[in-house]
Amino acid sequence: MATQRRNPLTGEWIIVSPHRISRPWGGEKSSSTGQGFTKVSSYLSPGAARSNGSVNPLYTSTFVFPNDFSALVQATPGEEPGTEPGEEPGTEPEDELFQSEPAGGECHVMCFSPHSHLSLPLMRHEDILSVIREWIRLSDQLKYNLYVQIFENKGAMVGCSNSHPHCQIWSSSFLPYLISLEDSHQREYFSKHNSPLLVKYLEKEMRCKKRVVEESEYWVALVPYWAKWPFELLLLPTRHVTKLRDLTEEEVLDLSSTMKRYLTRYDNLFECSFPYSMGWHEAPNTASDCSHWQLHAHYYPPLLRTATVKKHIAGYEMLAQCQRDLTAEDAAQRLKDCDALVHFTQRNID
Numbered sequence: 001m002a003t004q005r006r007n008p009l010t011g012e013w014i015i016v017s018p019h020r021i022s023r024p025w026g027g028e029k030s031s032s033t034g035q036g037f038t039k040v041s042s043y044l045s046p047g048a049a050r051s052n053g054s055v056n057p058l059y060t061s062t063f064v065f066p067n068d069f070s071a072l073v074q075a076t077p078g079e080e081p082g083t084e085p086g087e088e089p090g091t092e093p094e095d096e097l098f099q100s101e102p103a104g105g106e107c108h109v110m111c112f113s114p115h116s117h118l119s120l121p122l123m124r125h126e127d128i129l130s131v132i133r134e135w136i137r138l139s140d141q142l143k144y145n146l147y148v149q150i151f152e153n154k155g156a157m158v159g160c161s162n163s164h165p166h167c168q169i170w171s172s173s174f175l176p177y178l179i180s181l182e183d184s185h186q187r188e189y190f191s192k193h194n195s196p197l198l199v200k201y202l203e204k205e206m207r208c209k210k211r212v213v214e215e216s217e218y219w220v221a222l223v224p225y226w227a228k229w230p231f232e233l234l235l236l237p238t239r240h241v242t243k244l245r246d247l248t249e250e251e252v253l254d255l256s257s258t259m260k261r262y263l264t265r266y267d268n269l270f271e272c273s274f275p276y277s278m279g280w281h282e283a284p285n286t287a288s289d290c291s292h293w294q295l296h297a298h299y300y301p302p303l304l305r306t307a308t309v310k311k312h313i314a315g316y317e318m319l320a321q322c323q324r325d326l327t328a329e330d331a332a333q334r335l336k337d338c339d340a341l342v343h344f345t346q347r348n349i350d
């Protein structure tokens with residue numbers, strides 16, 4: 001029988017139907033995972049010219065630059081950013097059915113390294129560490145904006161237009177919708193239980209560990225009970241932390257090796273460069289107390305059963321409610337069964 005599980009961060013319910021996993025598959029098989037390890041030249045490479053004429057420096061570590069096609073732009077005094085918010089023709093002023101507000105901010109791109117073919121699980125610990133330190137620096141530097149969203153779109157399957165390993169940092173003058181939803185659910189839980197929701201959740205998960213994939217002294221990566229994506233992961237620190245900049249040196253060092261391990265498991269699962277959208281969720285930069293918030297990162301990979309079959313959010317899922325076939329517990333077990341130390345492309349290298 002199918003069941004439903006609730007995501008306490010958003011209030012969303014997910015249908016779990018494990019009896020459907022064995023159904024025959026006659027649908028699309030994507031060929032676009034593109035093993036992802038070929039050396040291709042990219043406009044993100046050192047010394048390459050980008051479409052707006054800028055030439056990248058000969059960078060040797062991470063490289064950050066403003067997005068040439070920013071979705072958000074900073075407001076200048078006396079001018080609203082982007083489209084003029086205002087009255088819609090044919091409506092009353094401040095009509096509740098036609099609301100709009102200014103959406104200011106800025107977008108940056110960060111290349112992880114000069115090497116176009118090295119994704120995070122193939123990078124050296126010290127190079128992954130440079131990426132983490134840059135995340136922390138940017139999150140701190142952009143804190144004058146209400147919210148800083150760091151995210152990585154990896155692979156053509158999730159719409160990533162450039163295979164050079166990189167992430168984006170969008171900071172906004174407003175609280176994005178999903179962050180606002182997670183903020184209010186965590187706030188509500190905290191006021192009721194006097195404990196941060198995700199701190200309590202991890203405590204309970206660690207009693208049985210059946211969804212825990214990777215565990216270290218400072219970090220835990222698990223398939224959340226309410227996972228929507230087949231091999232979704234939630235990364236949590238083992239203590240209460242609200243922002244990336246509050247991590248200790250030990251936690252930062254340990255994050256680099258923990259990330260390398262679960263990302264190696266991801267690539268080894270279907271022996272491909274595992275596509276996903278990931279992002280950090282930090283407490284918003286509000287003046288009010290954020291004790292209810294726990295720092296975390298989400299990984300949403302689209303792959304379902306092989307390197308080419310992806311999950312689609314369509315039909316019933318787009319119109320009514322999300323559903324999954326593979327249980328979170330089975331997904332965690334399959335990831336746990338994968339090698340965390342040796343990447344499949346390096347098995348025969350001495």
Ligand code: ZN
Pocket residue numbers: 009182281296298
């Ligand atoms: Zn979140």
